[in-house]
Structures are given as C-alpha cells and as structure tokens.
Amino acid sequence: MVRAIERIERELAVLQEAIQAIAKEMQMAYASYLAALGQALRKQLILASYHLCTQGYPENFLKLSLNQRQQLQQSIRKLGQKAAEILISSLISQEDEEDEEDVEEITISHEVTEGEMPSELSSSHSESVNNSSPQTYSVEISNPIELAKWQQHLEVQMQHTLRKVSHEANLILQNAGILPQKLPEPVLEAAAAAASEGSAEMMPGPPNILNLVLEIADEQETEKSGLTQIMTINLRLGEIEFADTTVANHRKQIREILGQLNKLGREYQKKQRERSIAEAEAAWRASWYED
Template sequence: MARAIERIERDIAGIKEAIRAIALELQTAYASYLNTLGLAVRKQLILASYHLCTQGYPENFLNLSLNQRQQLQQAIRNLGQVAGEKLLACIQSEEVGVDEGDERDEEVTSSLSSGLVDTSNSQSFTADTSNPIELVKWQQNLEEVTQEILKKVSHDANVLIQKSGVLPKKLPEPILAAAAAAASEASGEVMPGPPNLLNLVIEIENEQQSEDSGLTQIMAINLRLGEIEFADVTLSSERRQIRSILVQLNKLGREYQKKHRERAIAEAEAAWRASWFE
C-alpha cells in the first residue's frame, strides 16, 4: 500500500509540473493578448467616436469649432491610451508559491506572474500555479477585470463626448452608465450596424410637464469584446490560442482531481488496516 501511495504521489507531482508549464504558457498568451487588445481598443474607440460624431450627431459635431473638435479628438486618443495601459497592468510579474497547508506539495520553482490589478482598489489576487482550480480562478478574474476596463472606458468616452456638446446634454448620468454596462452584459455578441455603438430608445420626461414626455433615440459608445476581437485578426488568433490552452488545463485539472481522489482512498485504506485488530 505504501508503494501505491508513493506511485500516486509521483503521478501528482508530474501533473503539477505539467500544470505549471500550462500556467506559464497561459500567462504568456494573455500578456500578448492584452497588449494586442490595448491597441485594438484604442483603434475601435476612435472608430466608434467617429461614427457617433458623424452619423449619430453630425449637426452637434458641426457646431463645434475647429479647436473644440481637435480637443475632443485628442481627449479620445488619450482615453484609449489609458485603457491600453490599464489592460497591460492586469498582469504583473511576481513570484508565487504553493498552499502552505499542504505539506506534501513540493516547492514551486517557477516565478510565474499571477497578479491581477483591480481597477477599483488596486488589490491583487495571487494564484498557486500548480493548482488548476486556482489557475482557472485567476483566468476568470482576469477576464472580469478586462470587461470592467471596457465598461469604464465606454462610460468615460460617453461623458467626454457629452461634455463637448455632441451627445445631448439632457441625457442623465444613469443612461450613460446603462450604455456602458451593456458592454459587459453581452460582451460576446456582434451587433448589426457600426461596431461598438449602442442604439437606445428612452423616455425622457419633461421637468415641468410630465405629460410632455416622449421617446428619444440616442446613440452611445459601447465597447464590446466580441466586436473588438471580430475586427482584429491577430486578436482573434490570440483568443483561439488561449482557448486551446484552457482545454489542456481542463484536461490536466481532471487528472489532478482524479489522482487526489486516488491518494485519499489509498491513505484511508492504509489507515483502516493500521487501526484494525482482531
């Protein structure tokens, strides 16, 4: 029985080593993906702003002076630059270790980056790169932070364009927030019409006479990950690579859980025999 447990331990050690290799591959893939995504976001933000100003509210845009237009365009470029920097900041290099509670786990020798920067409070999440469950959690957190960044830049862009006088001033803040939130709720969808724009029909009530309220159609920036990836061949390719790595991780994760179950059974059987007496 001791030999069986030792064999299972060797199998687990081998699986964990393979998971560490997958973790490094996954991090490298995400680093490249987020860099490409940052470039794509800047491009798509400018394109969406162009459509909003020229097709959504051309009269309002024409009312701006040349200097005002240039200031708006520069502010949009700056916003896209900041978004790209935030995406790159999602993944950091820092040494990670194993769960201290498991004394049988060997020391991790890799220095895989696994930090996640939360854009709201800058807290980080550190994963054990030999544990597939923690690695999946790391990946899911990274995707969530990415969506939050797209949501934030969509909202900031809409506020910026509204302050410039292109978007109607009468649009309340909750409407702009709702437009940005739609980006995360249906991020994988590709919508008809100009990319990364949201068309809404809302009811705006007259402040003095509520009976004069009516339906108003508005257009707002709504950066969607699915549409951004669809428009960029390199980004789409890198997303496919990430999916391929995750398939490998899921397979190893099943083996990892299976071997831990086998070890628990073998140890329980050994404990039974050790305590049994006639």
C-alpha cells in the same frame, strides 16, 4: 498500500509539472493578447467616436470650433492610450523564488500609475481603481482549479475595463457637446445596463456603438413620456476581436491552452481522489483492531 500512495504522489507530481508549464504558456499568451487588445481597443474607440461625431450627431460636431474638435480628438486618443496601458498592467507575473516551498505564483493587479491619465479618466476611473486597489489575485500555478479561477478573474477585469472606458468616452463626448446634454450621467449608465440586460429595444448599428431606444419620462410632467433614440460608445470584447485578426488569433491560442488545462485538471482531480481513497484505506487499517 504505501507503495500505491507513493505511486499516486509521483503521478500527481508529473501532472503538477505539466500544469505549471501550461500556466506559463497561458501567461505568455495573455500577455500577447492584452498587448494586441490594447492597440485594437484604441483603434476601435477612435472609429466609434468618429461614427458618433459624423453619423450619429453630425450637427453637434459641426458646432464645435477647430480648437474644440482637436481637443476632443486628443482626449479620445489619450483615453485609448491609457486604456491600453491599464489592460497590459492588469497582468503581472512574478516567481517567488524565496518561498520555502518554492511555490510559483501569478498575480493580477489593477494598481496603476495615474500620472498622465486625462482628467476625464482620472476623475472617475482612477477613483474606482484606487478605491479598491491594490486588487491582487495570487494563485499557485500547479493547482488547475486555482489557475482556472485566476483566468476567470482576469477576464472579469478586462470586461470591467472596457465598460469603464466606454463610459468615460461617452462623458468626454457629452462634455464636448456631441451627445445630448439632456441625458444626465445616470441615463448613460442606465442605457448601457439596459443593453447588457436586454431590457431596451436594440437597433442595428456599427461595431462598439450602442444604438437603442429608451422610454424616458418627463420629470416636469410625470404622466408624459417619450421614446428617445440614444447612440453611445459601448466597447464589446467580441466585436473588437472580430475586427482584428491579431487579437482573434491570440484568443484562439488562449482557448487551445484552456482546453489543455481542462484536460489536465480532470486528470489532476481524479488522481487527488485516488490519493484520498488510498490514504483513507491506509488510515482505516492502521486504526483497526479486533475486540
């Protein structure tokens, strides 16, 4: 029985080495993916802003002076640049070589330097980041279950960043007079929520544009309400990937790595189960005695 446990331990050690190798490969794949995603996000943000200014609300854009248009465009560019930096900073790798058990860890952090962040983003995005920072998530990379949780956590952070950037972009456009001023910020947030929950009538439109119709009640005449068409920026990960082959290729690589991890994870759990059974059987025999 002791030999069986030793054999299982050796097999587990081999699996852990393979999982560690997969973890490092996944880390590198995500680093490349996030760098490409950041660049694609900047482009898609500019394209979405262009569409709103020229197709969605052209009259409002034409009312702006040349200087106001340039300031608007600069704010959008800065927002895209900062968003790309936040995406890259969300993935941090470190190896704890001084740990007594020589455990390697991957850490995700959303603690970023707000230095040159545009005021539109720093006013609320940095607040949401700093209020919860440092948001770190460390994981032992030889454990496939923890590694899968790390990957899911990173995906959640990416989606959060896209939602926040979309919201800040809409505020920039509204402050510039592009989006209707009659739509207060809570309505913009509700529009995005309605789109994600499917509780509003969605209309076809270009990528990363939220085009829907909402029923908004008149605050002064509570019995009256009207249908209002709203077009706002709504960056979507799937649409960004679809529009950029580099990002799509990196996502494909990540899926392949996850497939390998899932396979190793199943084998790892099976071996852990075998070890538990073998140890329990040995413990039973060690404590058993005849009356």
